[in-house]
Amino acid sequence: MKEYRKTKTTTSLINYHFIFCPRYRRKIFLIPNVEERLKIIVEETCKELEIEIIAMECDKDHIHLFINALPKYSPSEIMQKIKRKSGLILRSEFSELNQMKSLWTRSYFVSTAGVVSSETIKRYVESQRKRY
Numbered sequence: 001m002k003e004y005r006k007t008k009t010t011t012s013l014i015n016y017h018f019i020f021c022p023r024y025r026r027k028i029f030l031i032p033n034v035e036e037r038l039k040i041i042v043e044e045t046c047k048e049l050e051i052e053i054i055a056m057e058c059d060k061d062h063i064h065l066f067i068n069a070l071p072k073y074s075p076s077e078i079m080q081k082i083k084r085k086s087g088l089i090l091r092s093e094f095s096e097l098n099q100m101k102s103l104w105t106r107s108y109f110v111s112t113a114g115v116v117s118s119e120t121i122k123r124y125v126e127s128q129r130k131r132y
Helices: 034-048 074-095 113-125
Strands: 014-020 052-057 062-069 109-113
Touching: 014 074, 014 113, 034 052, 034 062, 034 074, 052 113, 062 074, 062 113
Parallel strands: none
Antiparallel strands: 014 062, 014 109, 052 062
C-alpha cells in the first residue's frame, strides 16, 4: 500500500487514524461549506508538516483522518497543530461558529496502523461519509 518514507536519518512507515469532534458534538458539518473549508485547512497544515493524507472524511459531528507521518511529530503535536489552525480559521470565517470559545474538544482517538491494516482503515474512513 505505502512505501517507506526516508529522510537523511530515518526510514519509517507511520500511519495514524485520528477521529476528533467539535465541542458538545455539535453538527458543524451540516453548515454549508464548513466541511470543504476544513478539508482545505487540514490539507494545508499537513503539507506544512510533511504529512501525507491517505483518507479524510467528515460525518455531521466528527472527522476521520488517516495519515502517514514522519517520526518528527508525536500524535498529540499533530492534533494540536491541526485543531489550533482549523479552529481559529473556521471560527473567524463562519459566524455560526465564532461564538464558540473553542471549536474542538480536547480529546481525540488515535490508532496506529501497519502495512496490512492500512488498506482496511482507508476503506473504513472513506465509507464514513453518511448524511441523514
